[in-house]
Amino acid sequence: MKAFYGDLKLGILGGGQLGRMLIQQAINYNVTVKVLDPDREAPCRKLCDEFTVGSLQDFDTVYKFGKTVDLITIEIEKVNVDALEKLEREGVTVYPQPRVIRLIQDKGLQKQFFKENDIPTAEFQSITNVADLKHAHIKFPYIQKLRRDGYDGKGVYKVIDETYLDKAFTHPSIIEEWIDFEKEIAVIVARNDDGEIKAFPMVEMEFNPEANLVEFLISPSTLPFELHQQAEEIAKDIAGKLKIVGLLAVEMFLDKHGRILVNELAPRPHNSGHQTIEGNVVSQFEQHLRAIFNQPLGDTDCLNNAVMINLLGEAGHEGPAVYQGIEKALKREGVYIHLYGKALTKPFRKMGHITVVDADRAKAIEKARYVQDILKVVS
Structure with missing residues (x-):
């Protein structure tokens, strides 16, 4: 491969905020970046060396x-x-390899991989059609997930009892037992082609109940050290068994009985790692680049307590984005704002994120709650 810091041409499929933040890091390595995205107004369009408008799903x-x-x-x-x-x-x-992407595109294959490799996960069953639901061996209540194309809470349906079956998904799906969880946690792990693997410290997540996507994240978690070790070892084990090259986000549940169960995987930078830009020695974006360029992986240690807030479009607002409260937010020490360059807002659209860092965890959380209350995206 060409030298990663000079004449190498990196192509990114997707021009959203994750690509944008990846480019911001790639600039430091003097890498030429080309981006393909169907949206001519995608966040990456002004940052990359070459932007191509086109379908990510079209073969040609x-x-x-x-x-x-x-x-x-x-x-x-x-x-x-x-x-x-x-x-x-x-x-x-x-990178990640096509075989890894193919597996993770299909939640059924993903769950089968967990089962075959003794990775702890919720009991599940594959569903071909609605008729299968009437003979499911998973007891109510359970979660139905479309096997393909679900994201940010889309493609997920809670089935409480038989009366909910009328609105169940009709496309191939999986159902899995409802987990009465204590916390939603995540570990981001990286692996390079030499087989070096490093994990970022485990984080705790809070989800927006209406949009079902990450709204508030705290790093590092204050759960017992043994749980940190267990979660990080699970993530490393998955990365090693997949032999993935690049970043892998492993989303998990900690249930009421203290068990850690893997929920889903994402083979790329992830929302649960945005706080690493200010909160860790190396960010998830630099770590991904190091991994795919087969360079030594960076130090994942936390520099500080970091709280990440997703900046979502306000309910009832759709149109040109207007940001309220930025000046007030920036008056507080340790507040870092990242706007994604999306011209139009709509309810619960990810428009940016804010990271709050502080040596005092309680103060970091207090400041984050304050920023969450005053910083709004309206139209």
């Missing part, structure tokens, strides 16, 4: 784009894997 579009770069990575899993496999056969480096 992805293949043609891939022939112009040396290495391809992703910021979203919903991409044409057939094209990536052909590019890989023809000598283009693709």
Whole structure:
């Protein structure tokens, strides 16, 4: 491969905020970055060296784009894997590997991988059609998830009893037992082609009950050290068994009985790692680049207590984005604002994030709650 810091052309499939923050780090390494995205107003459009408008799911579009770069990575899993496999056969480096993307695109295959590799996860059953639900061996209540294309709470349906079956998904899905969890936690792990693996410290997450996506994240977790070790070892074990090259976000539940159960995987930078930009020695974005460039992985230690807040579009507002409360937020020490460059807001759209750092954990949380209350995205 060409030198990662000079003449290498990196292609990113997806031009959203994850790609934007990846580019911000790639600039430090003097890497040429090309981006493919269907939205001509995508957040990456002004930061990359070359921006191409096109479908991420069209074989010819992805293949043609891939022939112009040396290495391809992703910021979203919903991409044409057939094209990536052909590019890989023809000598283009693709990280994460197409086989990993294909597995993670399908929640059924993902859960089967957990089962075959003794990775702790909730009991599940594959569902082909609604008729299968009437003979399910998973007891009510349970969660139904579409096997493909679900994200940020979409494609997820809670089935409480038989009366809910009328609105159940009709496409191939899985159902899994309802977990009465204590905490939602996550570990981001990286692996390079030499097999070096490093995990970021475990974080705790709070979800927006209406949008069902991460709204508030605290790093590092204050759960017992043994749970930290267990969660990080699970994440490392998954990365090793997948032999993934790049970043892997492992979302988990801590249930009421103290068990850690893996929920889902994401083979890319992830919302649960945004706080690493200010809160850790190395950020998740730099770590992903180090991994796919097969460089030594960075120090994942926390520098401080860090709280990340997703800046979501306000309910009832749709149109040109107006940010309220930025000046007030920035008056508080340790507040860092990241806006994603999206011109239009709509309810619960991810418009940016804020990280609050403080040596005192309680103060960090207090400041984060204050910022969450005053900083709004309206139209």
